[in-house]
Amino acid sequence: MRFADVVRTGTLGIRGRPGRATLTALGIAIGIGAMVAVVGISASSRADLLADLDRLGTGLLKVSAGQTVFGKDSKLPTSAPGMIRRVGPVQAAGSTTGVDASVRRSDRMPESETGGISVLASEPQLRDVLDARMAHGRFLDAAVGRFPVVVLGSVAAERLGISSIEGSPAVWLGNRWFTVIGILEPIELAPDIDRSALIGYDEAESVFGTSRSASSIWVRAEETRASAVRSVLARTANPESPDQVTVSRPSDALAAKATADTALTSLMLGLGAVALVVGGIGVANVMVISVLERRSEIGLRRALGATRSHIRAQFVVEAAALASLGGVAGVALGAVVTAAYAAHQGWRVAVPASALAAGIAGALLLGAVAGLYPAARAARLAPADAVRPS
Amino acid sequence: MTGHLPLESVDRGDAVIELRDVVKEYPGSPPVRALDGVSMRIDRGQLVAMVGPSGSGKSTMLNVMGALDRPSSGQVLVEGRDIATLGDAALSAVRGRAIGFVFQHFHLIDGQRALDNVADGLLYRGIGLAERRERAAVALDQVGLGHRGGHRPGALSGGERQRVAIARAIVGSPSIVLADEPTGNLDTATGQAVLALLEELNDQGSTIVVITHDLAISKRLPRCISLRDGAIVGDRMPESAGVGVGS
Numbered sequence: 001m002r003f004a005d006v007v008r009t010g011t012l013g014i015r016g017r018p019g020r021a022t023l024t025a026l027g028i029a030i031g032i033g034a035m036v037a038v039v040g041i042s043a044s045s046r047a048d049l050l051a052d053l054d055r056l057g058t059g060l061l062k063v064s065a066g067q068t069v070f071g072k073d074s075k076l077p078t079s080a081p082g083m084i085r086r087v088g089p090v091q092a093a094g095s096t097t098g099v100d101a102s103v104r105r106s107d108r109m110p111e112s113e114t115g116g117i118s119v120l121a122s123e124p125q126l127r128d129v130l131d132a133r134m135a136h137g138r139f140l141d142a143a144v145g146r147f148p149v150v151v152l153g154s155v156a157a158e159r160l161g162i163s164s165i166e167g168s169p170a171v172w173l174g175n176r177w178f179t180v181i182g183i184l185e186p187i188e189l190a191p192d193i194d195r196s197a198l199i200g201y202d203e204a205e206s207v208f209g210t211s212r213s214a215s216s217i218w219v220r221a222e223e224t225r226a227s228a229v230r231s232v233l234a235r236t237a238n239p240e241s242p243d244q245v246t247v248s249r250p251s252d253a254l255a256a257k258a259t260a261d262t263a264l265t266s267l268m269l270g271l272g273a274v275a276l277v278v279g280g281i282g283v284a285n286v287m288v289i290s291v292l293e294r295r296s297e298i299g300l301r302r303a304l305g306a307t308r309s310h311i312r313a314q315f316v317v318e319a320a321a322l323a324s325l326g327g328v329a330g331v332a333l334g335a336v337v338t339a340a341y342a343a344h345q346g347w348r349v350a351v352p353a354s355a356l357a358a359g360i361a362g363a364l365l366l367g368a369v370a371g372l373y374p375a376a377r378a379a380r381l382a383p384a385d386a387v388r389p390s
Numbered sequence: 391m392t393g394h395l396p397l398e399s400v401d402r403g404d405a406v407i408e409l410r411d412v413v414k415e416y417p418g419s420p421p422v423r424a425l426d427g428v429s430m431r432i433d434r435g436q437l438v439a440m441v442g443p444s445g446s447g448k449s450t451m452l453n454v455m456g457a458l459d460r461p462s463s464g465q466v467l468v469e470g471r472d473i474a475t476l477g478d479a480a481l482s483a484v485r486g487r488a489i490g491f492v493f494q495h496f497h498l499i500d501g502q503r504a505l506d507n508v509a510d511g512l513l514y515r516g517i518g519l520a521e522r523r524e525r526a527a528v529a530l531d532q533v534g535l536g537h538r539g540g541h542r543p544g545a546l547s548g549g550e551r552q553r554v555a556i557a558r559a560i561v562g563s564p565s566i567v568l569a570d571e572p573t574g575n576l577d578t579a580t581g582q583a584v585l586a587l588l589e590e591l592n593d594q595g596s597t598i599v600v601i602t603h604d605l606a607i608s609k610r611l612p613r614c615i616s617l618r619d620g621a622i623v624g625d626r627m628p629e630s631a632g633v634g635v636g637s
Binding site (some may be wrong): 001002004005008009012013015016296297299300301302303304305306307308309310382383384387 | 453456458459478479482483485486487489491493495497499500501502510511513514515516518519558
């Protein structure tokens, strides 16, 4: 018997009962669809993160004062920003220092309601280092840095209920009013700046007594040499005790995120696999019924010269074809779900071709396995019993 | 002894099927003996009725002669080969090449048109689809249904369905056609027409055995083997040799 004939005979039962075939294949389609969607959505999310990473670059470094051996917060020397700017591949550096004050919408708000906003003294260079864009107004500069003015991070502005600088809104910072001169756009690599209210060092020092020593220094280095810069930053910032300096690369967190969220993906894949197995059992069930119903067809085929292997092959192929049908529908379903979800999230769509191929191949294999038992039953029927209606 | 059998059967004439002391028992308590020492032969070109009341062993005869089942003891020679010695594949090949079956309930596959039902008679013989369909068209012409090949069985009358089934049985030019109550599901006139078709095919050289409980059919056919309780109780031979072939 030729292969084409095996396929033709194997799909005869499906063509004869399209309604039943559709319902049976649906189980497989849901399982495969769920798995393809999970893989596709996680791949799209990862592709999006990697694209972000490309766009944001990996040249941004953050130097922070760590802790002394006694567990106290250490301080960076006031000379640190200048020293860092002298390192060759460093393009820009800007420091911030925490200010011991809270910021509120007005003096009538209780002091405890800070909204999670921290007040930082900031150098004017910070904006260039972070490549930050202004949503409204302007950033701190040497001219305004000695006046009671403040620039709000995007989250801080939202929490304080200030959406523009029209009418010169003011916030209650520490124990006096500060005029808001600018609001920043969100900065993806520096979420702590988003949640800050930034004031000039001069004003911070004169009003709150803030030290000139930086608690953090943001450094923009040439991307290709960022690693080399990173390795010398601690020693450059605090030559006396480099071990009290923490150097981090904020883009590493994004990169980690791109490789993370695998736990949830595995769980979802597992659920998809369960749906798939249930679908496979459905196929086996329908095939067992089909074998019972088609006793006389089996008898006829045996009378026409079919061997046991011919009959077995026919039913295995039928189960595999049924499941493949579900596999193809499932892959399409998964791709559509992925595309819809990615479009909703504003991601680019990335469905790995390997997931599509694996979906169809997996369904085919599952169907063949599900068909083994019914096919064996069909092949076992004695031709003499099968040929006469009992 | 066994090695000489094919030669012996050639010596004794042109036997298509030969049964030698065939016993068929079905397990049970007590076991049911459906065939009890049956010996007979059917020669090429014969048209034979096999009659008997229900329970006489007709179905078992069909199974054994058609290589659908093996005898408990004795020999069943189809084209000189003892089917008791054959494995599943070889036995299936005997059914596929040497024997054409016609059933009371037609056993057509509803999902495919008449032409493909007939072509299925060659499905398990390794012949390509195009050639199968070509030969099926010829066989359909032979049974007078050349114009109905594109119809599904559901669109055909009972008589037409049985003729499609007969075309399927003869499409592979088998050594013998076994027809099991071929008129059992048809009205009298249609049954007569089907019988006439079988006679016509016999005239063209086919060897045909009609298994029936209908005495009218058995009277009409040249040779009639009567069964009762698993044994042959009568074998009316044609009046003159070659009746089946010549007239």
